Amino acid sequence: MELAVIDYGASNMFSLIASFNRANIHVKVVDESEGLGRYSAIILPGVGNFTSAVQKIEKLKNKILDSIVKGTFIFGICLGMQLLFGESEEGDGKGLGIFDGKVVRFPRTMKVPHMGWNLVKPKGYSLLLSNFRGEMWAYFAHSYYPKPSNDAIIKGTTCYGIEFASVVEEGNIFGTQFHPEKSGEFGRQVIRNFVEYVRR
């Protein structure tokens, strides 16, 4: 099986690709010219600005949405998770709009970016967090967070001034606001969980 990582220019995808390679998964970096049909899963990586990322994926948008309808798995990480939603306070442009809700900024009272290690608390049954019961440390670097309209997709939360959704899942769609590729042993397990689920 092969995974596609969507390239939107600015982001540093080296670590993300390396983390899948360590799980013995081959990852192909794809840009707007390519089809997505042959991939088992699509990874949306996560560094940069919402508006510029939206512009970069514009041409791939329909291909991504078609693949998802056909059952291809998608995993959005950090900004990639935010792109699963429709709009963001960070700037103009429409995300993929797979999930209802809005991406908003942390309260002004908090230091942004929210950067460093913070706790993820599992909520309900989650595939990504299936081996974890209690809170786990994960690495974050972001200034905005998604506010899903449907609480049922929230599978993990983190507190930083407010409690926000740090893990979302529904069907073949997954997202983490933290960086699993930078979250040590916990992140490794999250990636393994995703890969094993895709493989089944």
Place this chain on the structure above:
Amino acid sequence: MTVAKRIIPCLDVDNGKVVKGKHFVELKEAGDPVELATRYRDEGADELVFLDITATVESRDTLYDVVKKVAEVLDIPFTVGGGIRSIEDAYKILRNGADKISINTMAVEKPEIVRELSKKYGAQCIVVAIDAKRTYRTSSGFEVYTHGARVARNIDALEWAKRVEELGAGEILLTSIDRDGTKEGYDLELTSLISSNVKIPVIASGGGGTPKHIYEALTFGKADAALAASIFHYREYTIREVKEYLKRMGVAVRL
């Protein structure tokens, strides 16, 4: 809950090998970067810093190679600094897999470059390293040095810290030149002065020799993270021991 206080081992890299300096000179060899990086990761390091201490033109390609090898195996964030002279240098390091770059001399000589880098790659990956020394030439009593602590700049360390925050630095790596390599403890006065006057995280560096020193830097020094080198290299304490001590003392750490 806010973010955990971080423990950051520092690896000084000289031509592909990790060494430990004392007062930025007298180098002693200590090991292979990839090997040490994974050992620290397994012991519970929250992040790593690599400093290319020779930073000659010839050592650059070796450094990019080290960065790439480290990024292939390491799944915690890491910063690379030392000898970054241009946006191009910074880009090469980030492209090879580093999460953050640390700049020092270049920031002092061309402050606008901090703004440019921050705009381009985001504040989260721009660390400005400030090497400060107690002198009588500036109003706070702490003066900025560059070129591996060899050149006095007659710039006040406090004013400079505020300025780099304004320019878009995401973090400050603050080294006390007086304490570096002494294991006598961090300069708490310097650390708390800078930490209380900027809103971005401050990493205390220089002088950490015991878990208690690290505790002091994170509490009295108000630092968000503590950097240490030799106490971890020579296994005087493991990172886990330090973190367990901090936890007992009521500091929020990732354990």
